[in-house]
Amino acid sequence: MSHQHTLVIKIGSNVLTQSNGLPDLARMKHLVEQLMTLRKAGKKIVLVSSGAVAFGRQNTPISEKLNPVLKKQIWAATGQIRLINEYQRLFQEQHGQLIAQILVTKEDFRDRKHFLNMKSCVEALLQQDIIPIVNENDTVTITELMFTDNDELASLTAAMINADTLLLLTNVDGIFTGNPENPDSELIETVHASMAEISSFITASKSSFGRGGMLTKFAMAKKSADLGIEVLIANGKTDGVLVDYLNQKLRCTRFEPKRKRQATKKWLAHGSHYYKGEVFINEGAKKSLTSSVIRSLLPIGITKIEGEFLKGDILLVRDENGKQIGLGKAAYSSKAAQEKIGLKNQKPIIHYDYLYLFDHD
Numbered sequence: 001m002s003h004q005h006t007l008v009i010k011i012g013s014n015v016l017t018q019s020n021g022l023p024d025l026a027r028m029k030h031l032v033e034q035l036m037t038l039r040k041a042g043k044k045i046v047l048v049s050s051g052a053v054a055f056g057r058q059n060t061p062i063s064e065k066l067n068p069v070l071k072k073q074i075w076a077a078t079g080q081i082r083l084i085n086e087y088q089r090l091f092q093e094q095h096g097q098l099i100a101q102i103l104v105t106k107e108d109f110r111d112r113k114h115f116l117n118m119k120s121c122v123e124a125l126l127q128q129d130i131i132p133i134v135n136e137n138d139t140v141t142i143t144e145l146m147f148t149d150n151d152e153l154a155s156l157t158a159a160m161i162n163a164d165t166l167l168l169l170t171n172v173d174g175i176f177t178g179n180p181e182n183p184d185s186e187l188i189e190t191v192h193a194s195m196a197e198i199s200s201f202i203t204a205s206k207s208s209f210g211r212g213g214m215l216t217k218f219a220m221a222k223k224s225a226d227l228g229i230e231v232l233i234a235n236g237k238t239d240g241v242l243v244d245y246l247n248q249k250l251r252c253t254r255f256e257p258k259r260k261r262q263a264t265k266k267w268l269a270h271g272s273h274y275y276k277g278e279v280f281i282n283e284g285a286k287k288s289l290t291s292s293v294i295r296s297l298l299p300i301g302i303t304k305i306e307g308e309f310l311k312g313d314i315l316l317v318r319d320e321n322g323k324q325i326g327l328g329k330a331a332y333s334s335k336a337a338q339e340k341i342g343l344k345n346q347k348p349i350i351h352y353d354y355l356y357l358f359d360h361d
């Protein structure tokens, strides 16, 4: 069977809201119509949609005195139903297209079992021609449990399902060489792997309802492109934006993808905030791992282990100076690993297939 192009499309809060803060239902309808055009053209689509808080805020008056975190949770909990009901109405009633709601937390990406359950569910939905609509489960994720924003969630989702393209729809045409409102600023059309200086153009300003801003969008886009996923940042408020994409006429910033990475390595590459333990290795082990020969990490090369972890958890590997070398999946627990430090003839603590090296990979 021929490969079906898989797209993760992220719609930012501000795309779905008018300048007065009210939900922009006409924009939503227009985007759904275009998503159906992409479906009919044979694209597999996963939607990552923000908007729960924005939809909730408008319809749920809350006492000013209430704690801001609780306020956000209430808006998200009430707004998510409104958001998904609106999608349901537009997709199902108007186009007969089934949708599914997937609410996730960061923990679901950290835990390999949760991750694999979620992955197989999303893949099964796609196989059944159902469009999954993903959002963060805002009622359980507060402060440090939160994704930076839905750009991070979209990029993790794209890596999870081995998407070909990640399309981030926001309220600007892409990344500009300066403030996008300044007429002298120019749109950067293509970003290559070596163009790290782009982040210096980006200011901390955000759209009125956005969370992370353009800097996290850039960081997430770069990471996805490094894993072999094409990333496009485009304006979700432009009429016909998805049809323009289909016709290869999209005005956007495109991140050139590097070679595609193995699925497990993609999962690991996103693990820098999720690791449970740290493994320090000696110079010999470092040389061995970063050589062109494929090698696993053996206990003989370990000098120190920090943190408590179980088999399957993500580990951060550091050299003797503390420099971060990579991430890997623990083949056994910290308790077992502590007993094997520096010993010969032991099973690898991280097998090569579950090792992602930062500079090397």
Ligand SMILES: Nc1ncnc2c1ncn2[C@@H]1O[C@H](COP(=O)(O)OP(=O)(O)O)[C@@H](O)[C@H]1O
Residues within 6 Å of the ligand: 011, 012, 013, 014, 015, 149, 151, 169, 170, 171, 172, 174, 175, 176, 177, 178, 179, 180, 201, 202, 203, 204, 205, 206, 207, 208, 209, 210, 211, 212, 213, 214, 215, 217
């Ligand atoms: N160099 C830049 N190019 C484009 N946008 C920028 C730049 N620097 C800052 N921004 C800001 O980033 C915003 C988009 O990010 P964000 O608010 O997170 O959107 P979203 O809610 O869609 O995720 C733009 O509205 C713009 O104000």
Ligand SMILES: N[C@@H](CCC(=O)OP(=O)(O)O)C(=O)O
Residues within 6 Å of the ligand: 011, 012, 013, 014, 049, 050, 051, 052, 053, 054, 076, 135, 136, 138, 148, 149, 150, 151, 209, 210, 211, 212, 213
């Ligand atoms: N989960 C939140 C989205 C938060 C978020 O990251 O928003 P955005 O920066 O607009 O993508 C919501 O649905 O309101």
